[in-house]
Amino acid sequence: MKFHRPRIIIAGTSGDSGKTLVAVGLASALKKRGFTIFPFKKGPDYIDPMWLSKAGAAVARNLDTFIMGKRAILDSFLLNTHDNGIAIVEGNRGLYDGFDENGTHSTAELAKILDCPVILVVNVPKMTRTAGAIVWGLKYFDIGLNIAGVVINNFSGNRHKEIISRSISEMAGVEVIGAIPRLPEATLFPSRHLGLTTPFEFAEAEMAIANATEIVETYVDLDKVTNIATSARDIFVSELPTAPSSSYKGVKIGYLYDKAFSFYYKENLEALEREGAEVIPISSIESTELPDVDGLYIGGGFPETNALELSENKSFIEDLRNKAENGLPIFAECGGMMYLAEELNYNGSYRMVGVLPVKISMSKRPIGHGYFEGIVDRPNPFFSVGSLIRGHEFHYSFISETLGDLETCVKVNLGTGIGQNRDGIVKGNTFACYFHIHSIGNPDWARNFVEICLKNKNKVIHRNLNNIVK
Numbered sequence: 001m002k003f004h005r006p007r008i009i010i011a012g013t014s015g016d017s018g019k020t021l022v023a024v025g026l027a028s029a030l031k032k033r034g035f036t037i038f039p040f041k042k043g044p045d046y047i048d049p050m051w052l053s054k055a056g057a058a059v060a061r062n063l064d065t066f067i068m069g070k071r072a073i074l075d076s077f078l079l080n081t082h083d084n085g086i087a088i089v090e091g092n093r094g095l096y097d098g099f100d101e102n103g104t105h106s107t108a109e110l111a112k113i114l115d116c117p118v119i120l121v122v123n124v125p126k127m128t129r130t131a132g133a134i135v136w137g138l139k140y141f142d143i144g145l146n147i148a149g150v151v152i153n154n155f156s157g158n159r160h161k162e163i164i165s166r167s168i169s170e171m172a173g174v175e176v177i178g179a180i181p182r183l184p185e186a187t188l189f190p191s192r193h194l195g196l197t198t199p200f201e202f203a204e205a206e207m208a209i210a211n212a213t214e215i216v217e218t219y220v221d222l223d224k225v226t227n228i229a230t231s232a233r234d235i236f237v238s239e240l241p242t243a244p245s246s247s248y249k250g251v252k253i254g255y256l257y258d259k260a261f262s263f264y265y266k267e268n269l270e271a272l273e274r275e276g277a278e279v280i281p282i283s284s285i286e287s288t289e290l291p292d293v294d295g296l297y298i299g300g301g302f303p304e305t306n307a308l309e310l311s312e313n314k315s316f317i318e319d320l321r322n323k324a325e326n327g328l329p330i331f332a333e334c335g336g337m338m339y340l341a342e343e344l345n346y347n348g349s350y351r352m353v354g355v356l357p358v359k360i361s362m363s364k365r366p367i368g369h370g371y372f373e374g375i376v377d378r379p380n381p382f383f384s385v386g387s388l389i390r391g392h393e394f395h396y397s398f399i400s401e402t403l404g405d406l407e408t409c410v411k412v413n414l415g416t417g418i419g420q421n422r423d424g425i426v427k428g429n430t431f432a433c434y435f436h437i438h439s440i441g442n443p444d445w446a447r448n449f450v451e452i453c454l455k456n457k458n459k460v461i462h463r464n465l466n467n468i469v470k
Contacts (some may be wrong), residue, residue, distance in 0.1 A: 002234040003078055007087035008148075008225065009042070009116045011095040011107045013134060017123040018153035018180065020048055020196065023090035025216030026225060027056035028209055033222065036085030040077070042110050043092040044371075044392035044436065046263040046300065047196045052090060054199050055209050059266050063089065063114075066105045066371050067390050067441035070113050075241040076267075076440065077114060086229045089116065095138055095145075099371065108145055115235060117148035117228050119177070124164055125154045132167030139172050148228045151178035151220055177228075178220030198262055198302075249276030251453045254293035257281040260310055261335055263300035263436065271439035271446035272297070277453065284339070285309050289319040295329040295453035296320075298336025300436060304362055304397065307350040310339065317353050324355045327459070329429040329452045331382055334395050337425070337432035342403060355430055357404035360397050368393040368416030372423075372435040378409035380426045381452045382445060391437040393417075410435075429456060 010023040027037050037056035040063050041049045049060035061080055063073050081087045091107030095118070098106030111118050120138065124131050131152065139147045150168050155161040165176040199205040216222070253272055255264060261284060269279050280293060285306065290296070303310055311317070324330055324340075332340050340355040346362045376387040383389065393415050410417065410424030410433065417423030417434055425432045429452060439446050 001239060002236050004083040004234050005081050005087060006229040007116050007232050008229045009089040009091055009111045009118050011091040011118050012121045014094045018121045019090055021212055022121050022151055023088055024051050024055040024209060025212035027052055027088050028213040029216045029222060030086055031056055038081040038085055038087040040087060040089040042089060042107050047198055048090055050199050061266060063110055065109055067438045072440050073113055074237055079241055079243055108142060112144055115233050117146045117232050119149045119151060120147050121151045121153055123153050128163045129167045131164045132171035135168045135172040135174055139174060147174055149177040150174050152176060153180045154182045155179055156182055177224040180215060180219045244274050246274040247276055251277045251450055252280055252293045253277045253295040253297055253453060254280045254282045255297040256284045258283040258285050260284055260303050260306035261299055261301040265438050268439045272449060275446045275450040277450050284316060285313060288315045290323060294457045298332040298339060300334035303335045303338045304346040307344050307346055311350040321353050321355055324430055327429050327456050329381060329456055331449060332432040333436045334434050338397055340432055356425055356427060356432055358399045359401040361400035363396050363398060366396055367398045368395050368434055372415035373413045374410040374423055375413060376409055377411050380409040380431055381429050382431045382448050390441045391435040393435045395434055
């Protein structure tokens, strides 16, 4: 079967080349022109997809070859696009940068899986003809790739722009379809230690997107972009995957969702719903107690920059700690694990929930950054023993002090974890880890989460009935 899917990948020569500015600006500018936008981000990432989602007025999804595999990428892409719109995929790092010297899991590899035209963003300060050599090299480094256009970024004047544009078109045979001048820092997206600031925490998020839109509308030829996207070749697969259905099983799973905790893959929440759960957003800052839920999912985010507000919400912390101690199933990733610790140290010392007997501190450099792989080697509520877990980690925090025995259940094959080749802290029905998972690459996670919630809910009902009888 063949499927027509207008699509482009926005790739760069390196990180910080301007990919996000161009991708976000294009998503918003093409939406203004009446196109339905399907935003995607290559690789494991939470923050760039937030900006893409906001700009394109659609959920941005992630595509990663390490975590998902080739067929799952095609299935997800085809299920979440159609022929009456444009898919915009933002790459990561440089075009050929991947896991190893062979570029495994690179943006280029994803582009070939999707047979997707590439628009290359080239950052050009302090260079001229070298830009042509760079594009020539990228084009012929892998002739199976279709570099269909170039946007030059950060040029310093018209003469600079003209020399670079001619060099690229004459040397590499690739058309320059956009040229963005050096811009004041204030017009760009704000950033910090984990990358861009989230739209949650940036009061002028709408203005930032409006600026990106105006920049792209002014300096990029949108007609040429749409022509490149619509000329993408059809995708051939044996059959279109069927969208999975769901059946509510009477389970409610809350997830903390606010400026402190916002790192969730949409697919993870959808997987819980397909397994029969109702998912309910909860604010850890504004709520005074947990609502009536049968389980809790705490994703990553920035508990460190919101530590004061989190620690001051004592009623919520106390309610969460009591329910955890009484068996509420909790799955906590990275920032969620930090929140469940006894103490978080970041420009001061702050009391956290206290479910886990650890203190957390922050480093000025990343402690864990990249893909994660581990084997489950001990019993726990969420994964079967022997399961292979694939995910990723990106954290500046670490366990600075252990206040009691720590039971872990994951042997780390690739990555850092909590240290000493271990991750996956288990305490009762709580599972806390530094790695983040994507449900497409770990399909049993959602099913096990719902099942442990059901078991615990039935246990609570049975206990309450016994108390009534007594």
